Amino acid sequence: MDKIFSGKVWTFGNDIDTDTIIPGKRGTIPTIEEMKKYAFELLKPEFGSTVQPGDILIAGTNFGCGSSREQAATVLSHNGVRCIIAKSFARIFFRNAFNSGILLLTCDGIQDVVTGGDIVTVDVDNHTVSANGQTFTVGAVPENLFNIVANGGLIADTRRRLAEGVQPSEPHELDYTARRKKGFTMAEKLLRKNAGVDEVKPGDIVITHPDMFMIHDIYTPYLLDTLEQIGADKIADPDKVTIIFDHCMPTAVAKNDSAHYDAGLELSRRYGIKKLHIGEGICHSIMHEEKYAKPGCIATATDSHTTTYGGAGNFCSGIGTAEMAAALITGELWFKVPEAIKIVLNGHLPDGVLSKDVILKILGDIKADGGQYKSLEFTGPAAHEMSMMARFTVANMALEAGAKCGLFEADEKTAAYYGMPLEEIDWVCVDDDAHYEKVLTYDVSELEPQLSCPQGVDNVHPLHEVLGTPIDEVYLGSCTNGSIEDLAVAAEIMKGKHVPDTMRFIVVPATNRVFKEAIKRGYIKTFIEAGAVICHPCCGLCCGMPYGLMYDDERILSTANRNFIGRQGTKKTLSYLCSPAVAAATALAGVVSDPRTL
Amino acid sequence: MANNFDTLLTAAPGSVVTLEPDYIVVNDGVSYLAAVEAKSVANPDKVLVFFDHNVPTGDPEGARVFGVIRDFAKKFGCRFIQAQGVAYQYMFKEVVLPGQVVVGGGSHSAIFGANGALGFNVSPLELARVLETGKYQLIVPHTVIFRVEGKLKDGVSMMDAALTLLKNSKCVPGSIVKFVAPALSAHEKSVLCSMACGTGAVTALCVEEGDTDRVLDLSTVEPMAVLPCEVRSAQHMAEIRPVAELAGTHVTAGQIGGFTGGTIEDLRVAANIIKGKKLARGFRLTICPATSADYIAACEEGLLELFIDYGAQISAAGDHSVVRQGAGVIGKGETLVTTGLYTYNGCMGVADSKVYTTSVETVACASFTRTL
Numbered sequence: 001m002d003k004i005f006s007g008k009v010w011t012f013g014n015d016i017d018t019d020t021i022i023p024g025k026r027g028t029i030p031t032i033e034e035m036k037k038y039a040f041e042l043l044k045p046e047f048g049s050t051v052q053p054g055d056i057l058i059a060g061t062n063f064g065c066g067s068s069r070e071q072a073a074t075v076l077s078h079n080g081v082r083c084i085i086a087k088s089f090a091r092i093f094f095r096n097a098f099n100s101g102i103l104l105l106t107c108d109g110i111q112d113v114v115t116g117g118d119i120v121t122v123d124v125d126n127h128t129v130s131a132n133g134q135t136f137t138v139g140a141v142p143e144n145l146f147n148i149v150a151n152g153g154l155i156a157d158t159r160r161r162l163a164e165g166v167q168p169s170e171p172h173e174l175d176y177t178a179r180r181k182k183g184f185t186m187a188e189k190l191l192r193k194n195a196g197v198d199e200v201k202p203g204d205i206v207i208t209h210p211d212m213f214m215i216h217d218i219y220t221p222y223l224l225d226t227l228e229q230i231g232a233d234k235i236a237d238p239d240k241v242t243i244i245f246d247h248c249m250p251t252a253v254a255k256n257d258s259a260h261y262d263a264g265l266e267l268s269r270r271y272g273i274k275k276l277h278i279g280e281g282i283c284h285s286i287m288h289e290e291k292y293a294k295p296g297c298i299a300t301a302t303d304s305h306t307t308t309y310g311g312a313g314n315f316c317s318g319i320g321t322a323e324m325a326a327a328l329i330t331g332e333l334w335f336k337v338p339e340a341i342k343i344v345l346n347g348h349l350p351d352g353v354l355s356k357d358v359i360l361k362i363l364g365d366i367k368a369d370g371g372q373y374k375s376l377e378f379t380g381p382a383a384h385e386m387s388m389m390a391r392f393t394v395a396n397m398a399l400e401a402g403a404k405c406g407l408f409e410a411d412e413k414t415a416a417y418y419g420m421p422l423e424e425i426d427w428v429c430v431d432d433d434a435h436y437e438k439v440l441t442y443d444v445s446e447l448e449p450q451l452s453c454p455q456g457v458d459n460v461h462p463l464h465e466v467l468g469t470p471i472d473e474v475y476l477g478s479c480t481n482g483s484i485e486d487l488a489v490a491a492e493i494m495k496g497k498h499v500p501d502t503m504r505f506i507v508v509p510a511t512n513r514v515f516k517e518a519i520k521r522g523y524i525k526t527f528i529e530a531g532a533v534i535c536h537p538c539c540g541l542c543c544g545m546p547y548g549l550m551y552d553d554e555r556i557l558s559t560a561n562r563n564f565i566g567r568q569g570t571k572k573t574l575s576y577l578c579s580p581a582v583a584a585a586t587a588l589a590g591v592v593s594d595p596r597t598l
Numbered sequence: 599m600a601n602n603f604d605t606l607l608t609a610a611p612g613s614v615v616t617l618e619p620d621y622i623v624v625n626d627g628v629s630y631l632a633a634v635e636a637k638s639v640a641n642p643d644k645v646l647v648f649f650d651h652n653v654p655t656g657d658p659e660g661a662r663v664f665g666v667i668r669d670f671a672k673k674f675g676c677r678f679i680q681a682q683g684v685a686y687q688y689m690f691k692e693v694v695l696p697g698q699v700v701v702g703g704g705s706h707s708a709i710f711g712a713n714g715a716l717g718f719n720v721s722p723l724e725l726a727r728v729l730e731t732g733k734y735q736l737i738v739p740h741t742v743i744f745r746v747e748g749k750l751k752d753g754v755s756m757m758d759a760a761l762t763l764l765k766n767s768k769c770v771p772g773s774i775v776k777f778v779a780p781a782l783s784a785h786e787k788s789v790l791c792s793m794a795c796g797t798g799a800v801t802a803l804c805v806e807e808g809d810t811d812r813v814l815d816l817s818t819v820e821p822m823a824v825l826p827c828e829v830r831s832a833q834h835m836a837e838i839r840p841v842a843e844l845a846g847t848h849v850t851a852g853q854i855g856g857f858t859g860g861t862i863e864d865l866r867v868a869a870n871i872i873k874g875k876k877l878a879r880g881f882r883l884t885i886c887p888a889t890s891a892d893y894i895a896a897c898e899e900g901l902l903e904l905f906i907d908y909g910a911q912i913s914a915a916g917d918h919s920v921v922r923q924g925a926g927v928i929g930k931g932e933t934l935v936t937t938g939l940y941t942y943n944g945c946m947g948v949a950d951s952k953v954y955t956t957s958v959e960t961v962a963c964a965s966f967t968r969t970l
Contacts, residue, residue, distance in 0.1 A: 250884060250911040250925035252656070254947030258929025265880055279882075279911050501678050502668050506654045512906050519897045528890045531681045533654050533914040536925065546656035546923045554661060570658045
């Protein structure tokens with residue numbers, strides 16, 4: 001790759017999410033060559049057919065936010081895009097783009113002087129971009145990342161390393177005493193423990209050996225393909241790998257899903273991966289249910305909501321397929337040590353107000369990019385009062401603020417859930433003398449239920465502003481709010497009652513374990529008698545699969561984690577997010593309702 | 599209206615009768631077009647509008663259709679029913695009484711014959727006329743009577759008997775088929791009647807007695823399968839063969855559901871077969887309880903838990919015989935064996951896939967052998 005190059009410009013605004021880059025429903029097309037035609041299909045329908053190799057994208061803040069789908073980067077790369085300039089990038093997209101061989105440059109200013117079709121010139125060594133006679137400074141690119149781009153992306157780079165005979169390195173974790181050293185954020189503690197590095201500070205790159213890798217079925221064909229391209233005949237440690245079929249299982253999109261199923265089985269067979277969960281529920285819920293993601297450890301997965309297990313004090317963050325392939329081979333994964341924001345939760349949650357309301361309130365306050373590449377670290381009495389499931393809900397949605405991870409302190413509840421001695425994990429806590437970029441303090445006693453409104457997760461309004469809005473469909477489920485506790489909250493509200501005849505009410509327990517417990521406790525019967533349709537545990541409608549897709553101008557209210565345009569139906573479908581209590585109350589009334597006044 | 603029922607059964611074959619149906623059924627399957635066509639509704643009290651196919655909606659089009667039939671029901675004051683499972687089965691169990699006449703837009707409307715009622719399948723356009731007038735006119739068919747004798751062998755079900763009838767009796771088009779079958783259970787009767795129109799019959803009815811030479815001898819019935827066929831319009835001509843002749847055929851997925859596989863009686867049979875067995879690696883089994891009542895019963899009898907532990911995927915109660923997009927579809931080159939009612943290319947996924955219809959027993963066995 002030349003250090004000075006020019007290209008024709010495509011311009012974009014702020015918060016371009018990965019669903020906009022490549023819609024979720026296109027994300028399972030088995031080949032990238034076919035998929036790439038649909039890049040930006042809703043926003044710029046002409047893009048796929050007219051983009052030329054060497055074209056440069058210029059965008060505002062938070063480019064590539066939302067789902068971690070690596071295809072957002074690979075479809076651009078396969079369309080010949082080699083450089084994107086933006087005010088800021090979402091963190092998973094940042095990794096994925098470099099790994100796909102796209103140079104990302106941060107620049108604030110050039111956006112004001114170019115329009116689509118202009119020519120921009122990039123000078124990598126001088127850190128400048130220029131267009132229309134004006135020159136702007138861009139952020140520096142670390143040498144190792146530029147090399148990945150220059151070598152044609154992570155796949156080519158790993159192939160080269162493999163050819164040179166790279167062997168997985170041995171992990172060297174910090175011992176009991178060293179990991180208890182004070183003065184660090186929780187993210188720093190978890191990274192330094194795993195990486196075996198005594199001193200870390202934000203911005204450092206550390207090489208970790210994750211304790212668990214998880215692959216879900218959206219990515220099985222691409223991962224298999226990537227491992228083949230690299231020429232890997234074995235992976236570092238199959239026992240540290242879990243494969244979970246949850247997005248495409250039950251197979252529901254006929255032209256795609258069976259290929260994901262077959263590829264998952266083949267990955268398991270070829271690389272000796274024995275932790276295999278086929279159609280048993282949502283990956284993130286299974287990861288903590290099966291105790292695969294443990295407190296004090298590091299987990300990574302091919303999904304953005306990997307942040308979930310942070311609820312148990314596990315450092316966990318999503319990565320793309322190419323990166324997963326490389327990491328499976330080498331056993332290593334680099335992380336940039338994130339800055340951290342401390343969030344102190346005081347008071348006691350009132351009846352009818354749940355942890356979902358807490359995280360929605362925070363998202364509304366700090367916005368979708370407010371936690372960009374940061375560790376959100378939760379502490380305070382209300383955080384400790386939360387059950388494990390409630391914590392997983394919060395950590396799961398920390399991602400929606402762009403966070404690298406969302407971490408809770410390991411306490412007695414954590415130790416009990418995992419059946420571990422507390423003294424083994426109690427070092428996962430907030431230190432008074434740690435450096436936090438910012439501290440946010442909330443008194444949750446005063447909180448009312450919150451809703452994320454159309455069309456963005458951070459468009460959060462308190463319930464009283466949305467009361468009475470007619471709703472066509474209510475969806476209870478997802479890795480955010482599909483636990484037995486969530487179903488219990490809803491079942492208690494709905495027992496003996498019935499939704500309006502025209503209300504579509506869909507319940508999807510998070511996992512088989514939750515499903516069976518809900519059957520045992522009579523919740524499933526309660527929901528069916530209330531007029532619900534029950535689906536097998538899976539990601540379902542949350543990720544836009546065919547479990548209640550909506551039409552133009554219809555309104556859906558769900559307990560899931562995303563309401564991006566087009567995700568739950570057409571681009572004119574209006575999507576709301578809320579707690580299971582608000583969902584149950586609303587399903588019964590047919591309009592947005594307050595669970596506290598039922 | 600008992601008179602309607604008697605009128606039809608006593609009138610001379612070939613004469614024209616006008617019936618006033620007790621129930622007129624519109625659903626989100628093919629017959630939803632009747633809701634688009636009908637400009638008025640003569641007797642809203644007699645009209646039931648079901649959303650029971652695309653459950654939960656597998657595409658925005660499904661949600662649009664939901665809106666169309668919901669608004670139709672509201673506009674004309676008809677009852678709208680959803681989240682109850684397959685309409686046929688729900689009506690068979692909860693609604694239709696002996697002596698009643700039901701007109702709808704589905705090829706298995708004859709199921710109500712098991713209740714001693716008559717069900718008719720009409721085109722969406724004709725259904726729209728029936729909605730507007732409250733009347734259904736037809737030429738009285740001749741009657742063909744079968745005596746159902748003998749006892750099914752172990753591992754053979756009434757579905758196999760129905761398929762045997764279809765294979766051997768394509769000679770009764772345009773008739774009313776009566777089954778003299780006093781020994782059959784209500785569920786067995788419903789399977790037999792619901793499938794009977796595959797012979798070309800107009801409708802079917804179970805009766806206590808009748809004189810006939812035609813015999814359906816259950817003791818000679820073998821497990822049967824409907825083979826894949828090209829297009830929906832050729833479904834009635836799809837080849838039917840004994841499963842034994844297809845033995846060894848490799849299958850990748852199975853579906854047990856609908857009124858020929860998803861009733862509580864069927865689910866008990868399936869549970870008995872798979873108990874203690876292991877789902878074959880690489881085989882996907884979908885279980886679709888027929889109605890919400892069947893779903894709850896399966897919960898309470900511990901059947902769902904057994905299916906879940908076996909590795910089956912439990913679908914929403916509903917009519918999943920034809921699925922464009924939704925749980926349980928199959929992909930390129932795959933083969934599904936189902937208790938569903940269609941085997942045309944693409945009825946359960948991509949065009950480049952194969953579907954066989956068999957009994958619950960045959961599907962359940964395939965789930966641990968991966969073969970027919």
